[in-house]
Amino acid sequence: MAGVGGVPKDPSKRARRNKDTIPQTVLRWERAEAPELPDFRIEKGEELVEFHWPERTREWWRMWIESPQAEHFGSSDWEYLLDTALIHARFWSGNLSLAGELRLRVAEFGATPSARARLRMVFADADGADQGQGRSGAPSAREMYGNLRMMPGGKTDQGKGA
Template identity: 85%
Template sequence: MAGVGGVPKDPSRRARRNKDTIPQTVLRWERAEAPELPEFRIERDGQLVEFVWPERTREWWAMWISSPQADHFGASDWQFLLDTALIHARLWRGDLSAAGELRLRVAAFGATPADRARLRMVFAEADGADQGRGSSGGPSARERYGNLRMMPGGKSDQGKST
C-alpha cells in the first residue's frame, strides 16, 4: 500500500548499488542464414569415407532452422550449432557419452521450456494471444470478480467505530 514505511534512502548513500564491475560491450547485430548440413569425409580404418548424417540429426537440424530462436542467430551461433550437430549425430549413432555435452550445448540456445525461462525468452504470440484471459481461454479474474465489493460489517469493518 502506498505511503506505508519510511522514506527511501537517497540512492547515492546506498551501500549496495548492484552495478556491473565490467562495462558491457555492445556489438553490431548481423543475422545470418542457417547453413546446410555439410558433406564431408571422415577417416575410418585408414580410409576416407563419406560421412552420412543420421536421419534424426537431419530432422533436428531442420527443427533448429525453423525455430523462433533462429531469427536471433548470428554466424558464430550457427557454427557452434553445426558443431553441436556432430555431437547429436554421435549420440544417434549410439555414443551415449555425447549426451551430456549435447544437453549443455542446446541449453545455450533455449531448447527446453526451462532453458528458455533461464535465458528469459518468451514467445511473442503468447503475450497477446489470450487477451489477458490466461491459458484456459475463459474470462479473466478481473472479468469474473471485478464488480465485487466489500459488504458493510465485513471483517475489514469490524472494530471500527461508526
C-alpha cells in the same frame, strides 16, 4: 554442475551498486542464414570415408532452422550449433557418452521450457492469445468455486456414522 544457474541480475536492480569491474562490450548484431549440414570425410581406419548424417540429425537441424529462436541467431551461433549437430549425430549413432554435452549445448539455444525460462524467452503468440489478461481461457478457480463456503464449525458430514 556446469551450465546451470540463474541469469545474472540486471545491474539497475541490484541492491549494491558497485561498478562492474569489466566493462560491457556492445556488438553490432546481424542475422545470419542457417547453413546446410556440410558434406565431409572422416578417418575410418587408414582411409577417408564420406560422413553420413543420421536422418534424425537432419530432422533436428531442420527443426532448429524453423524454430522461433533462429531469427535471433548470428553466424557464430550457427557455427556453434553446427558443431552441436555433429555431437547430435554421434549421439544418435550410439555414442551415449555425449548426452551431457548435447544437453548443455542445446540448452544454450532455449531447447526446453526451463532453458527458455532461464534465458527469459517467451512466445509472442502466447501474449496475444489471451488479449493480455494472463489467462488461458479456462474458467478461473474463483469462477468455478467462488460460491462454495465452509460449513459452520469447519466440519463436514464425512467420517460420521450413518
